[in-house]
Amino acid sequence: MIQNVWKKFDEIELSHSSVHYLMAIHTLVTTQGYARSIDISNYLGLTRGSVSITVNKLVAKGYIIEDKNRFFKLSDTGKQLVNAVLSKRRLFERLLSEIMLVNPAIAEEDACKIEHLVTKESSAKILSFMGFYLSDDPKAIAFRKAFSEYNYNCTHQDEHCDVCELECYFAGNENYFRQEK
Amino acid sequence: MIQNVWKKFDEIELSHSSVHYLMAIHTLVTTQGYARSIDISNYLGLTRGSVSITVNKLVAKGYIIEDKNRFFKLSDTGKQLVNAVLSKRRLFERLLSEIMLVNPAIAEEDACKIEHLVTKESSAKILSFMGFYLSDDPKAIAFRKAFSEYNYNCTHQDEHCDVCELECYFAGNENYFRQEK
DNA sequence: TTTAATTGTTTGATATATAAAACAAAAGTA
């Protein structure tokens, strides 16, 4: 089972790199109204040559549309993909920063690394959880308040830990749990 | 900012692939007591040639130690890396399955895809959250009970959504939120 | 011990993603 799951990493529809070409076009079109090859190069910090090759492949694959003046925009497929990735990024960023209380910069970084890898199933469940967690339900309000006053401390010596199973990767790293306020 | 974060994906200490060679050795040594090149090939489903090349690189980099009979084991560095990755995998698997109520098979799959990418910072905060969430604190107990009876429904038409910001990737996918019991 | 099977390495090939540099085409300027 697990032996085979890790390869799925590479079976993702598009590579991490290609997804970011699409994201770049989305951002450029949204912010400056258009996206030429050179704009993508500058935005992603890649050479014109590299961008030319990859963008043309993505045009061939139907994710990007090129007009007669060589301006690019996303196809419907491309838009769908970008919307999915952006939704997941936003979701994870908020999960980490607003609920887990991770430093926002780290939350953003981690969300960006995993955004295109996480399934829709997990994402939807997280959305559902957040829906309740952030709601006005008294149980949610009470929990949030209690958690904000809580400080986990995994000394994790001999006694059993509620959360970990094996040797604790975090033992002796109490500072990692502290909430900077 | 974000433009540059995505490249960090490739700045991870070892590639996803290499990490899994180390994980394979860990598993093989743990379960059958030793790990030869052929065992790694069989376990990962790769050819002997590919394994030979990559394992020798990882030996050169100091993650793996080879004895005179060509049996492999992890160096201390290798063990540390594997422990970190396993801890994160376990953590995410539990976060998704036990807290977000994601189907366990999907939780495992997603955890396996992101295990080596997530920072220690985020992981520690998740551990902290889980420590409280799964505790005997009455607020936690009350929340868990209430959430297990909750069913999110993102109709997300015109009105504002508590959770999403832009166009909802999940709108019209109510079935994704349903908890199979 | 000689042969056969298994295991490990090397080589040649493919695919992706990149850079650098040469080249071509388009756009802007004098």
Added chain:
DNA sequence: TACTTTTGTTTTATATATCAAACAATTAAA
């Protein structure tokens, strides 16, 4: 229009990760 700059493409090269097949070495079996 002619020249210059900018933009895009192509080519050559590098790095990773893989396979298949040839080859070598080790191990097991007859």
